[in-house]
Amino acid sequence: MTVVTPASEAQREAWRSGGFPEAERVRPGLWSIPVPLPAIPLRYVLVYALELPDGVAIVDAGWNTDEAYGALAAGLGTAGYEMTDVKAVLVTHIHPDHYGLAGRIREVSGAWIGLHPADSRLLHDRYDDDAVDDLVAQERALLVRSGVPRATLDELAGASMMIRHYVTMAKPDRLIEDGDRLGLPGWDLQAIWTPGHSPGHLCFVERERRLLFSGDHVLAKITPIVAVHPQSAPNPLADYLDALAAVRKFDVDEVLPAHEYRFLELAERVDHVMAHHEERLAEIEAAVAAAGGITCWDTATALTWSRPWETIPSFMRRAANNETLAHLVWLEARDRLRRVPGEPDLWYPA
Ligand SMILES: [Zn+2]
Ligand SMILES: [Zn+2]
Numbered sequence: 001m002t003v004v005t006p007a008s009e010a011q012r013e014a015w016r017s018g019g020f021p022e023a024e025r026v027r028p029g030l031w032s033i034p035v036p037l038p039a040i041p042l043r044y045v046l047v048y049a050l051e052l053p054d055g056v057a058i059v060d061a062g063w064n065t066d067e068a069y070g071a072l073a074a075g076l077g078t079a080g081y082e083m084t085d086v087k088a089v090l091v092t093h094i095h096p097d098h099y100g101l102a103g104r105i106r107e108v109s110g111a112w113i114g115l116h117p118a119d120s121r122l123l124h125d126r127y128d129d130d131a132v133d134d135l136v137a138q139e140r141a142l143l144v145r146s147g148v149p150r151a152t153l154d155e156l157a158g159a160s161m162m163i164r165h166y167v168t169m170a171k172p173d174r175l176i177e178d179g180d181r182l183g184l185p186g187w188d189l190q191a192i193w194t195p196g197h198s199p200g201h202l203c204f205v206e207r208e209r210r211l212l213f214s215g216d217h218v219l220a221k222i223t224p225i226v227a228v229h230p231q232s233a234p235n236p237l238a239d240y241l242d243a244l245a246a247v248r249k250f251d252v253d254e255v256l257p258a259h260e261y262r263f264l265e266l267a268e269r270v271d272h273v274m275a276h277h278e279e280r281l282a283e284i285e286a287a288v289a290a291a292g293g294i295t296c297w298d299t300a301t302a303l304t305w306s307r308p309w310e311t312i313p314s315f316m317r318r319a320a321n322n323e324t325l326a327h328l329v330w331l332e333a334r335d336r337l338r339r340v341p342g343e344p345d346l347w348y349p350a
Contacts, residue, residue, distance in 0.1 A: 003272045004220050004263040007254050008032070011046075011261035012220075020044060021261075023075035026254075027209055029186070032262065033075030035062035037097050042259050045097045047072060048213060050187055055085035057184050059204060059213050060092055060258055061101040064168050068101055086111040088184065090176070092215030093198035094119040094126065096167045098258060103170025114182075115172035116193060119200025122231045127169045138230035139318075146321050147295025147344030152314070159315035176202060192247060196240020197224040199233050203247055210253040212266060218247065218255060220263040223273050227322035228329055237330040241277065244270050277327075284327045288337055288347045295344045300324040 006012035011032070014021035020043070023033040029051035034044040048059040056076065062068040073083050086109040089102045094115065102113045125131045140157035148156055176182070178193035188208040194201045194217045204213040216224040226240045233239055248270040255266050263269065280303075287302045288294055294302075300321045301309050312320065328347055331337040340346045 004255075004265045004269050006220070007262035007264055015260050018043075023078040025079075026256065026262065027211075030209075030211075031075065031079045032256070033072060033078075035068045035071045035075070035101075036065075037063055038065055038067070040097075042097065045258050046256070046262075047075070048256055049076060049079055049081070050184065050189075051079070051081075052087055052187075053185050055087040056081050057088035057090060057182075057187075058086055058105075059090045059256075060098040060215065061089050061105055062098075063096050064100040064104055069104065072101065072105075084109045088182075089113045090182065090202075090204065091115045091119075091172070092203070092213070092217075092258060093201040094122060095198060095216070098215065099170075100167040103168035106170060106173075112173040113170055114174040114176045116191075116200030116202050117175045117177070118193075118195065119198055120172050120175060122199065123169065123171065126231065127167050135230055142228070142230060142325075143297075143318070143321070144343050145296075145341075145345050146325060147297040148321065149297070152317075155314050156318045156321075159318050194243035194247060195233060196226050196236050196243050199231070199236075199239075201243070205247075205250050205252065210251070212247060212250055212252045212255050214247070214255050214257045216258055217243065218266065218269055218273065219257045220255075220260045220269070222260065223276055225319050225323055226326050227319060228325040229322050232326075235326075235329050235333055237277065237326040238333065241274065244274055281327055281331060284324065285331055285336055285349075288328075288331075289349045293340075293346045293348055295346060296325045296328055297321055297344070299328065299347065 011021045021034050026032050031049040033047045035047050036044050045062050049056045062072055086105055089105055089111050091099045091102055105111055106113055125135055136157055143156055176191045180191045182189040190205050192203045194203045197216050201217055203217050226237050248267050252266055255263050287299050332339055335350050338348050338350050
């Protein structure tokens with residue numbers, strides 16, 4: 001159900017029809033540039049280019065593929081710039097669709113890369129070859145405690161490893177903290193730390209132009225994955241809901257997200273996403289109450305998903321499990337459920 005008004009009919013139509021929107025001007029000096037993603041349903045990331053006196057700053061970068069690089073270069077061309085004109089890459093978070101291309105852009109342009117410290121800390125374990133086996137082992141242990149059947153364990157534990165090829169490992173040049181002013185000439189841009197989807201997720205508010213660059217934190221129709229995993233905070237859903245409340249108070253005219261399309265009503269959309277999680281929490285609490293001693297995995301399979309469980313690919317079933325775990329942990333922290341630790345953990349009504 002859509003509760004928001006698209007700010008760009010062209011983008012909304014492209015999203016609905018499975019097409020690919022053109023780069024377009026959002027405001028004087030501000031551009032939205034769709035950059036294609038390989039083989040995932042999101043299809044593209046929306047990169048924003050902010051004109052500066054001597055070039056552009058961009059919010060997010062895209063995956064590291066030649067196709068993405070070409071699309072970004074073409075989009076900057078529409079705005080009258082070249083890749084070498086990029087002065088800054090503000091990365092909302094370290095997922096490959098946002099951060100993957102940042103290092104390559106810096107190589108050709110000398111741009112600085114900015115990232116929140118909580119995401120910067122995760123880079124080594126996530127993307128360096130010598131560390132990644134460790135991460136897979138931790139993920140496996142988490143899945144064992146979730147009660148994932150032995151037969152599917154290996155498949156699920158390594159499920160997203162192919163994604164790493166779409167990232168060039170690039171350390172940030174600047175760490176951006178909550179409340180930091182970016183100091184880009186002509187822009188009143190302030191960073192808002194919005195953890196949950198990723199521990200160091202950032203939104204950027206532009207008060208003068210009444211805009212919110214929302215990354216994956218608030219999107220027009222879909223809700224971002226908020227999951228417990230080896231690199232997450234202990235209670236990521238609590239962080240996420242707090243961070244939703246933190247952006248809700250901004251009086252902006254338009255939300256500029258990283259996927260789907262631009263839209264108008266921030267507060268309404270935030271309320272809708274909060275209500276979605278309330279419903280999910282109630283559904284999970286009821287499933288645990290009905291079973292009285294159930295694993296996270298069995299809880300996940302008992303929930304309603306957008307398609308039948310058997311048809312969900314393995315990396316998405318893992319996400320579904322870890323997302324369910326985030327809700328279980330939230331309910332545990334509120335004393336609405338209790339956990340009996342083991343292999344697997346079993347969940348009971350409090
Ligand atoms: Zn993301
Ligand atoms: Zn994303």
